[in-house]
Amino acid sequence: MTTHRQRRRARWTLFYQWCVYSLFLTLLLVSLALFFLKLTGAAPAIWRTYTMLYLRVALLHTWLVMILLLLGDIRRPTFPSSSWQRIAVIVPCYNESLELLERSLRSIRKARGRKEIILVDDGSTNGTGPAMRALAEELGITFHAFPENRGKRHALHYAVTRLIRKSRFVVMVDSDTVVHRDALVRITAPLLGKGIGATSGDIRLWNEDENTLTQMVGAYYWSALHIHRRSQSSLGMVGCCSGALSAYRLSVLRRVMHAFLHQQFLGLPCTHSEDRHLTNLVLQRGYDVVFVPEAVGYTKTPATFTQFLRQQQRWRRGFLQESVFTLSYAWRRKPLLFAEVLIWDITVPLLSVGIMFHLFLSILVDPASFVLFLLPSWIFLMIIRAMPMVFHERAKLPGLLAFMLFSTFVLYWQMLIALLTLRNRKWITR
């Protein structure tokens, strides 16, 4: 039974969420209004100021990311070995291919570290239940199956609150992820120190070479993790621990599991972005969250555009939803993260709708200008932002540029669809 205080808190949370959501819509409308102003030719100074502001914010963000990366390189932390610590590895699954699941579980079983492995079947309907049980018995894995599908949050909640016995750390691994031999001890090593509540591993694609799309996505993953996430990690403010491979202190998880399970957004239960919400809850409690590039896991990305777009649509909804949550606490705990989310993650994409429309119009009306000027200057900025890739993974650079173009012309618009369908609760990749 909820107390009066809890109900009041829920009402304030709902009010806050609607206010921020309205702000998002307002930003979108302002951007569209600016674009129409531009079309009519009225007030050109306002359009100039708008486009200059956009460019300057992009530039400022690039400086910020590079400075944080440099900071992280200069004071690279070292962590003691955690190989003697007991680790609980939770693998939630739903309708996973038995072959992929077996690969994942065997890799976890072979990985270094003292561990208890927990497999939670979230009501799979593909007939793999008995095979999973047999596999779990063979590998000495704790197995629990829900009679019906309840969602990943329930699976994780159940495992954390009921199935873990003696471990101090929890590693969450997706059911299609193969972990490197040292991944478990490396990803939990930072948790031995004070102040760090969660860690995120380096996710690579084991089907990266399958086709052009997977190569583009692989390049994007590297850039997102080794540039953006790494820059956040230098200040302990990684915004999202990858669901494919992440680690948490059990003591912290147990404190946040209730809030995690019962999260609501705009009055509806949440079914997206468990990984980001869990990370948010850890950051909210005042802990640092870091990226551990030495902890490597290999996962699978959708290999068709349809599947990939559905996945991205789900991620974008979760992204917007979790950004609202981040803004509610980060101004106190992590001011820089607050600024980054507010300005770069939310305001810039939504306010740049007008610029994007103008870009498309320019391509149609003045293609020479686009090809001779806009495109080269955009490529130049992208290369600067991805400069670490030039040194460490040069072969991926064309894939990244291709992904960025794809993102600009296709994925960007999913943000708008996500904004307008934010209350959609369906898990659309199923």
Added chain:
Amino acid sequence: MRFQHCIQWLLIFSLLPIYTLWVLRADNRTLELTVAHAMELRESAALLELPGRWSSRDVCAVTREEAKLLRDRYDLRQETIAVNGEQIIVLRFREAVPARDELTRVLARDATSGLACLPVQEFGSPWTFAPALS
């Protein structure tokens, strides 16, 4: 840090300031007037007249004398650039471009002569050069 890292950071923090300066300089190109295709327009003897106020897509083609008149009256910056042996006058209005009829008046042209309308290069676009009108 390893040597490769040092080179990486050296390169990043050399290129970033260059790009930053380029973006900041772009702000000075608030409204650029370029003298473009003037000779073509002159030869075709068709000076386009646009109704109403100037929009950011309109420019005027000016002679050296006209450039002086405009410079005396408005806050603008003039540069003379040599391209292929020709002297090109480029005018930049620091504020909004005046209305067409005002420019006509200032340049002492009659109402029928009009002003050649040429594409204005907006922020960031490359300039298009043509020989200055004599």
